[in-house]
Amino acid sequence: MKFLGADLHSHPAALLIGVPYDATSTFRAGSRHAPGAIRWASQSIETFSPVLRRDLEDIAFGDEGDLHVEGMTPEAMVDSLASRIGALEAATLPVIVGGEHTVTLGIVRALAGRHRDLAVLQLDAHTDLRDEYEGRRVSHATVMRRILDLVSPGSLVAAGIRAGTREEFLLSTGLRYSSHRLAIPPEVWTWLEARPVYITIDIDVMDPADAPGTGNPEPEGVSAHELLTFVRRLEGLRVVGVDLVEVSPPYDPSGRTSVLAATILREAILAITAPRPA
Ligand SMILES: [Mn+2]
Numbered sequence: 001m002k003f004l005g006a007d008l009h010s011h012p013a014a015l016l017i018g019v020p021y022d023a024t025s026t027f028r029a030g031s032r033h034a035p036g037a038i039r040w041a042s043q044s045i046e047t048f049s050p051v052l053r054r055d056l057e058d059i060a061f062g063d064e065g066d067l068h069v070e071g072m073t074p075e076a077m078v079d080s081l082a083s084r085i086g087a088l089e090a091a092t093l094p095v096i097v098g099g100e101h102t103v104t105l106g107i108v109r110a111l112a113g114r115h116r117d118l119a120v121l122q123l124d125a126h127t128d129l130r131d132e133y134e135g136r137r138v139s140h141a142t143v144m145r146r147i148l149d150l151v152s153p154g155s156l157v158a159a160g161i162r163a164g165t166r167e168e169f170l171l172s173t174g175l176r177y178s179s180h181r182l183a184i185p186p187e188v189w190t191w192l193e194a195r196p197v198y199i200t201i202d203i204d205v206m207d208p209a210d211a212p213g214t215g216n217p218e219p220e221g222v223s224a225h226e227l228l229t230f231v232r233r234l235e236g237l238r239v240v241g242v243d244l245v246e247v248s249p250p251y252d253p254s255g256r257t258s259v260l261a262a263t264i265l266r267e268a269i270l271a272i273t274a275p276r277p278a
Helices: 031-042 074-086 103-114 144-149 166-172 186-193 224-236 256-272
Strands: 014-019 061-066 093-098 121-123 158-161 177-179 196-202 239-245
Touching: 014 031, 014 074, 014 256, 031 093, 031 239, 031 256, 074 103, 093 103, 093 256, 103 144, 103 196, 103 239, 121 186, 144 158, 144 196, 158 166, 158 256, 186 224, 224 256, 239 256
Parallel strands: 014 061, 014 093, 093 239, 121 158, 121 196, 158 177, 196 239
Antiparallel strands: none
């Protein structure tokens, strides 16, 4: 099954790739089932966005299925994903569906090599800035720290953050911006407008009331309306890649988290591929 509105294109404007990997998720695994669950849930929504007035049918949008990552170490999965992203045409927007948050490292590794001034925009409940977690340096809880090995702290903008250790919050004061709020201050947004941006959306940025199906739910998150409004504003940025991670179908018995994830992806793809004013 392909994602809603996806078709075969030799030069896609946007290409969805699933990464069914959750080997370092220790508390509540299950995000390896997310690419399949989100594709299935996508059949329940429309290709047309009445807010953006755009339709997935109108763009060259493909879904190449899942990367084969079963049984891999986190390092091998990251390497494999980085080489797949590195092989994409520059005009193709990678739309990656995790899997756990560790997948972001593979994508950013490839894109930071291609764009020297890459900014990374993280929407997440957790800082993910530990240097090591349960003996691993590459894990869902260390992913943003490993990304700081690739881009400078001044290149990272984090929003929705409301959980982490004292040390992680101390480290986060050195970032371009970090806040529990989703709204980005105007001067930071203007800074983002001036460079290529990678955006990673950890579904746990959402309030568990709207997105219960995730490995590490965190109270006091943002609403679906707030997040979708934010995602539609991506139309104003030069986004060179996007991921949506940490949906965990075994903790989503009603399927509502996967439906929301599919809606976020539709709105993100439509907003990011919208023609930009010259
Ligand atoms: Mn995360």
